[in-house]
């Protein structure tokens with residue numbers, strides 16, 4: 051069989067996300083989390099730094115010419131010896147149990163200094179030319195800290211268009227058929243039956259597979275759930291009220307006749323959940339006028355939902371534009387829904403937001 055376009059990129063992305071996701075799980079279970087507050091008051095942990103180092107190392111080994119846009123930088127680790135050592139201890143011990151898979155990722159990083167330089171390789175400005183990977187080593191860091199939902203996120207853009215996307219969600223159920231419940235955001239655990247990788251390649255559909263400790267497991271195709279009536283929909287939104295205008299979300303739901311309470315969960319696990327039909331809609335309404343969304347918070351999820359039969363736009367109905375640099379400078383908010391009802395949702399969104 052002729053290999054499909056982007057098959058190597060997908061394979062490496064799956065392995066890299068899997069290895070990094072396992073590192074974040076080990077941080078959750080056995081380490082002090084080394085939490086710092088960044089200048090925007092959001093948290094970053096040793097898990098964020100470690101996962102970013104592992105993913106970039108794997109990309110550099112396989113695709114040395116590619117550029118990388120990643121959320122974190124090594125500055126705090128350069129200034130704090132103890133923090134650097136803690137992250138290094140984690141990173142040097144992280145490997146997939148399958149030797150072939152680990153080899154494909156280039157094996158371990160050689161030294162703490164090399165690790166810092168690797169983390170800082172995620173400083174590309176992004177843009178509309180060439181191959182650029184977008185990495186969010188832990189999306190939903192607050193969810194991660196409280197044992198809720200979070201995701202390790204990786205997307206490949208070529209000339210500003212997302213071609214490959216992978217999400218590692220260790221606290222979501224493996225099963226695609228389990229519908230979302232209200233407490234999934236707060237009470238998630240990575241007990242038996244939990245841990246899933248979502249992926250998509252443009253034009254080739256979307257898939258899920260169980261998170262494993264060695265090589266990647268075999269996939270199942272995922273699809274958004276057909277909605278006979280929009281009023282039956284379950285919609286997802288952010289946990290933090292400050293990230294999304296939840297009063298407006300409730301008004302939009304009411305306008306659409308939706309009576310079920312929203313499911314609040316952190317991270318791109320929201321995109322994965324609707325792509326597999328566990329939920330139906332994702333509403334992310336702009337709350338703070340000055341907040342501009344980052345490409346690493348949406349690249350993989352946008353593609354996975356579209357390849358599962360959904361449409362993803364901003365609140366005005368414009369497709370997300372990943373070609374403008376590190377941010378979605380031309381978009382406000384995100385509305386993701388099955389293709390055939392997306393227009394109806396946008397009309398409701400506009401009617402509430404324009405009031």
Ligand SMILES: Nc1ncnc2c1ncn2[C@@H]1O[C@H](COP(=O)(O)OS(=O)(=O)O)[C@@H](OP(=O)(O)O)[C@H]1O
Pocket residue numbers: 092121186188189190191192193287288289290291292293294315316317318337338341344347
């Ligand atoms: N003010 C504001 N408005 C909107 N979005 C913001 C804001 N501040 C931060 N962020 C980014 O949101 C990422 C987490 O999004 P979530 O949907 O998981 O939000 S929430 O945690 O459920 O509130 C989170 O990603 P991580 O930093 O990777 O956790 C942030 O990049």
Ligand SMILES: [Mg+2]
Pocket residue numbers: 092093094121191
């Ligand atoms: Mg962050």
Ligand SMILES: [Mg+2]
Pocket residue numbers: 186188189190346347
């Ligand atoms: Mg994020």
Ligand SMILES: [Mg+2]
Pocket residue numbers: 098121186187188189190191
């Ligand atoms: Mg993050």
